[in-house]
Amino acid sequence: MTLDVLICCIDKGMVRIADALAQARNDVHYIMSYQYTDERYLDLIPAELKSRSDVTLYTYKGKGLSANRNLALEKATAELVMYLDDDTRLTDNAFETIFHTMEKNPEIDVAFFCASTYTGKPLKNYPQEECVITTMPKDYTISAIEMVARRTSIQGCVRFDERFGLGTPFLTCGEEDIWMVDATKANLKMHYFPTKIVETSTLLKKAMIYVDAGVQRSYGAISYYKYGRKAWLKCFQFATNAAKSKMAHFWPLMRHMSEGIRFMQKTS
Numbered sequence: 001m002t003l004d005v006l007i008c009c010i011d012k013g014m015v016r017i018a019d020a021l022a023q024a025r026n027d028v029h030y031i032m033s034y035q036y037t038d039e040r041y042l043d044l045i046p047a048e049l050k051s052r053s054d055v056t057l058y059t060y061k062g063k064g065l066s067a068n069r070n071l072a073l074e075k076a077t078a079e080l081v082m083y084l085d086d087d088t089r090l091t092d093n094a095f096e097t098i099f100h101t102m103e104k105n106p107e108i109d110v111a112f113f114c115a116s117t118y119t120g121k122p123l124k125n126y127p128q129e130e131c132v133i134t135t136m137p138k139d140y141t142i143s144a145i146e147m148v149a150r151r152t153s154i155q156g157c158v159r160f161d162e163r164f165g166l167g168t169p170f171l172t173c174g175e176e177d178i179w180m181v182d183a184t185k186a187n188l189k190m191h192y193f194p195t196k197i198v199e200t201s202t203l204l205k206k207a208m209i210y211v212d213a214g215v216q217r218s219y220g221a222i223s224y225y226k227y228g229r230k231a232w233l234k235c236f237q238f239a240t241n242a243a244k245s246k247m248a249h250f251w252p253l254m255r256h257m258s259e260g261i262r263f264m265q266k267t268s
Contacts, residue, residue: 001099003028003080004151005090006072008065010035010167013086014044021048021055022090027099030055033072035062035167064167066160066175069144073155081151083144087201089118094197098148101193109153109188112146113197126194133190136180144176145198158182163267164218170263172214174222181226210248213256220260224268231261 007020007030014034021030032049034057036042042059049055058075062068069083080102084090091097101111112133115123124140136142144160158179162168165175183190208215219238223231235257243250 001027001080001103002078003082003095003098003148004076004078005030005082005084006069006076007032007084007086008035008068008072009033009086010063010065010068011037011041012044014041014046016086018046018048020084020086020089021052022095024052024054025095028054028095029078031072031075032057033068033075034059035064035068037061037063064162064165066162066165066168068167069160070162073151073159076151076155078151080148081154082148084198085145085200088115088145089199091197091199097195097197101195102148102150105191107189108150108191110147110149110183110190112142112190112192113148113195115143115146115198115200116196118199118201120199122196123200127192128194130194131192133192135184136177137192142176142180144179145200148197153188154183157186158188163263164221170214171218171221171260172212174218177222178225210242210253216253216256217260217263220257221264222260223257224261224264232258235261 005028007017009017017032032055034045036059045057049057056075058071060071073081080098082098097113102108105111114126117123126140160175161178164171164173164178166172209219220231220235223234227234235254239250239254239257242248242253
């Protein structure tokens, strides 16, 4: 069994890439998709990357994490794929955990694992037991860095919606939510395992729902993608509850979520 580790970064993020690489092994290959907004950032590419036979680097001028992940997936050829960002690091036993899990469960298309901060604190309130995943969990939100998939199950089938995610000017998060909706529609068999495979310093963007306009627009857009016209009611209820609990003011929150809904109506 083989694994392609898809690492996506932009501009100055390249200086951290070398730290994300584990010791070379025959069954693991790294595919790096490097976005840059100015040619001067190309000078940041470490010489180490060019000297490693287990690393393939692709560069292109542009922005948007979802587009970056999609490009990396298009280049993958291994049996398994997983995503990493420039601020993530694999645990010492990550590869053994991944291969053992996927070999033991051949019926699974996608496996989800756990992540922590560099200090060992769980990134989210993860379940303590294995479970089948049929939609985005209510108790915690799945992230791409926790996912390992069989390449043939998702390549050409499920992509990250490039209207969403870091680097986009309007809908700054929510790409994983949309991915999960599409994966469910594609009838992918998904399973969660309570084992850590990665550490990160990433701040969860969605946690800023009460203060960040981009996150609020994304919430409205996600709601429309899931529920269609019922998104108006969903967002009204969310804004009402937020106002009652004094987490946010009703009208600014509702306005931004409405902008997300209208954006999806125009672009769908």
